[in-house]
Amino acid sequence: MTLTLDLLLIPIAYLIGSISFAVVVSKCMNLPDPxxxxxxxxxxxxxxxxxxxxAAVLTLIGDALxxxxxxxxARIILGDQSLTASLNSWLLCGVVLAVFLGHLFPVFHGFKGGKGVATACGILFGVNAILGMATLGTWIIVALFMRYSSLAALAAAIFGPIYFVFLFGFQPMGIALLIVCLLLIWRHRSNIHNLLNGTESRIGSKKKST
Structure with missing residues (x-):
C-alpha cells in the first residue's frame, strides 16, 4: 500500500472506535440510553x-473487540504482524490513538463517549497478548477485592505502561500506550474525586454516581 492509503487506517480506526456498544446494545435490548x-x-x-x-457483558465484549x-x-493491512515491527510503527501508534479517541469522542453519538477501559484492554491485547493479560489481571484483582470498577481501571492504567516497558523496553508504541493510559485516568477524574470522598459506587450498585 502507498503511504496515502496507509494513512486512511487512522480515520478508519477512529470510526471503528466511534461505535458505542453501550448505546447500540441498549437500543437493541430496549434499555434506557446509558x-x-x-x-x-x-x-x-x-x-x-x-x-x-x-447487556453489560455484550457492551464489554463489543468495546474491547x-x-x-x-x-x-491495521497490522494485517500493513503487512506488519511481527512484534518488533509493530512496536516501532508510528502509523500503528496513530491507529491505537485514533480508535481510543473514537471511543472517548464518538462521531456517531454526539461525541459523548465512554471512559475507555474495555477499549484500552482490547488495544493492549492487539499489541501483545501477554501485555493484555497482565493488565487485565491487574484490573480483575483490584475489582474483585475492592469492588470499585474505577479503582481497578486506574490501577490497570498505571501498571499498563510499566508492564510494557518491563516486557519490551522503550519503543514508540509505549508512547502511544502511555497517552492512552493518561487519557483514561483523565476520564476518571470525577471517579477519583468520588473515591477520595467515599461516594463512589461499587460494582453492581444501582446508586447514582456523579
Missing part, C-alpha cells in the same frame, strides 16, 4: 446498573 442514568457513562459498568447482565480489531486490522 447517558440517562447512573454515572451517565456509556460503558459496561453503567449498563450493569439496569440489572441486565447480558473494537480496540482489538482496529489494531489487528
Amino acid at each position: 447517558h440517562s442514568y447512573g454515572s451517565g457513562n456509556p460503558g459496561a459498568t453503567n449498563v450493569l446498573r439496569t440489572g441486565n447482565k447480558l 473494537k480496540g482489538y480489531l482496529a489494531v489487528m486490522l
Whole structure:
C-alpha cells in the first residue's frame, strides 16, 4: 500500500472506535440510553446498573473487540504482524490513538463517549497478548477485592505502561500506550474525586454516581 492509503487506517480506526456498544446494545435490548442514568457513562459498568447482565457483558465484549480489531486490522493491512515491527510503527501508534479517541469522542453519538477501559484492554491485547493479560489481571484483582470498577481501571492504567516497558523496553508504541493510559485516568477524574470522598459506587450498585 502507498503511504496515502496507509494513512486512511487512522480515520478508519477512529470510526471503528466511534461505535458505542453501550448505546447500540441498549437500543437493541430496549434499555434506557446509558447517558440517562447512573454515572451517565456509556460503558459496561453503567449498563450493569439496569440489572441486565447480558447487556453489560455484550457492551464489554463489543468495546474491547473494537480496540482489538482496529489494531489487528491495521497490522494485517500493513503487512506488519511481527512484534518488533509493530512496536516501532508510528502509523500503528496513530491507529491505537485514533480508535481510543473514537471511543472517548464518538462521531456517531454526539461525541459523548465512554471512559475507555474495555477499549484500552482490547488495544493492549492487539499489541501483545501477554501485555493484555497482565493488565487485565491487574484490573480483575483490584475489582474483585475492592469492588470499585474505577479503582481497578486506574490501577490497570498505571501498571499498563510499566508492564510494557518491563516486557519490551522503550519503543514508540509505549508512547502511544502511555497517552492512552493518561487519557483514561483523565476520564476518571470525577471517579477519583468520588473515591477520595467515599461516594463512589461499587460494582453492581444501582446508586447514582456523579
